[in-house]
Amino acid sequence: FQCIQDLLPKFDTEWVMSDDAPAFFNGYKRCFPKTRAEPLHCQWHVIKNLKQYALDLYGSKDERGKTVATSARNVARTIQRVEFWQKATSLLSDLDTDRDENKKYAKYFEKYLKSFSLWAPFMRVHAPFNTTMISESFHSKLKMSVLGDNTLSRIDRLAHILITLPTDIGEELRIADRKKYVSGVFRLQAQMAAHKKGVNYGDNGPTVTRD
Template sequence: GKQVAASARNIARAIYKSEFWSLATSLLSDLETDLPADKLYKKYLERYLHSYSLWAPFMRVHAPFNTTMVSESFHSKLKMSVLEDNTLSRVDRLAHLLLALPAEVSEELRIADRKKYVGGVFRLQAQMAAHKKGVAYGEKEPVIDRPDKSTWIVESSKKDGTKYKVTDYGQDYCTCDRKNLHCMRCGVCPRRYRCNCQEGNRSGTNCKHCHWAILSSNHDPDPADLQDARIEVGEAVDLEHNYDAMPPLQPIEDDIPAQFQADDIDEEEREMREREKEEEDRRNDEKMKYRGLMLEALNRVTAGVRRCMREDDDATRLKEAYEGILMVMEGLGIDKDQGAVRGERPKKRQGEKGASLLDRETRGEIKRKRRAAMGRPAAFPVRNPEENIVCVQCKRAEPIPLPCKEEDDINWVACNNEDCGLYYHEICCQIDTVCMCGNGVMIYKEIDD
């Protein structure tokens, strides 16, 4: 027993994988040869070795706590004094996440910075937009110096003395011929050419300085003959995140310009985004206005259909028209119960004094639909037998006179479920044979005066 306990303590302290498996297999062989320890052997094999990834020290090198008595005492004190005896709360997992998170985020940022993965969506489109900026930038006739074959010193368009350096790292760094990154006009590669301006750090694209440097070297303001040699836009987009590393960064002293002007880079792009936002807002306003008009028209048609259904005994055609209206509303994304557009907060109805009969009926239908959607039985008022029975539809003891009826129909229908308490005038009842409570059937019922 003491030997097994000593071996278990050594296993719990082994932080290296080779040492852990050496001690674990040694203990397993000792338990296998010891016949009295047969049950312990099976328990050790099934419950511990098969789940070693959850408790082995070499798998939990960042864990701030282990399962010793010290940590358990700490958890007990924490739950009793701080967490108010919440037995499901532990702090070791939270502390582990807080300690491991900075390292993981730092590694992700390092990889993103190394591979220039700053947010590259629609990279080829961004490359073409940068090419157009480069052509417009060249029309201002900036001064370009070329100290050697692999370096260009480009003057800022502000004409304030700020200069940027474009570097050619050579053909060996260009490994993306079929990865949708080359400019389709001038052939500039974001891996081979790099500028020390802020826009040069974007993912998979070149800045306007790189484009104009290549265009000035080719002595062609816009060489369109290279466009046919480029790859199609939609090909191999999913391979964009599997590129090799970017060329090594240059020393900071050589790369950062003496006077950096952020407006020299972002002004045109900011104006373009503002125009796109204004256009999107205008389209959204037109869409909301159209949906509001459609909802208003559909509400008027719906009210007319319901009014005709009360007056016409054979309302099959009107029911079909009403169902068609609901289908149109669903196709437009309009919900008559939840507002003009789905997701919009429903508007408040008029007060009870100014609300029409149709509004009160619609409000009750909405409540029943919501209860049915939540799996609850419909809630109907239970009438006191000593009081006069009133119709749920028209809220009256006597039916409302209709112009198409010479004499009012005073027959009553009611649910045979005693817990429901739902009564209708026969001329007001518009539901099927089965009651809306789901537990009863609508039948004719005589009311004693």
């Protein structure tokens, strides 16, 4: 963030998304203390943590843990505010038993609910993203495919990779777009065939009325 501030001192954004560690937004605020940006937590990371804690707590083979993880995921994906709180309340009510695992997960989930403004879908309706998957994909490609999982790569090699990598990624995107176009042509052909079949259905075909 300090490098960004040095290069773009007037840089400003409406949102800063990260996983649920506060260090990223704190670092951003330190470099841009007058920012209007609001912190958001990546939905994928939130759901991952809610699921993983349930599986660790109940055991990966316990059906109860799987059910709790699914319910928590459904809460985290609910867009409507009222429905969100209804599902959250229902989950907490379901956890209100004497079972120790239920009590621990309820406490964990209540802690998440206190920071709902950072991850609840209805709190980010105007944000252009919901997860950090674009940057995660870039980081994974950089680490695994390019650097070969070598975290001690020389800085000059890393700098060269960062300069040339956008071209490689751009080519991948062009290929992906081309695949979508080709598959789209086949879908269009299927739609036209279905339409023709519908028009020819019956002896006299459909009756078309106009206002």
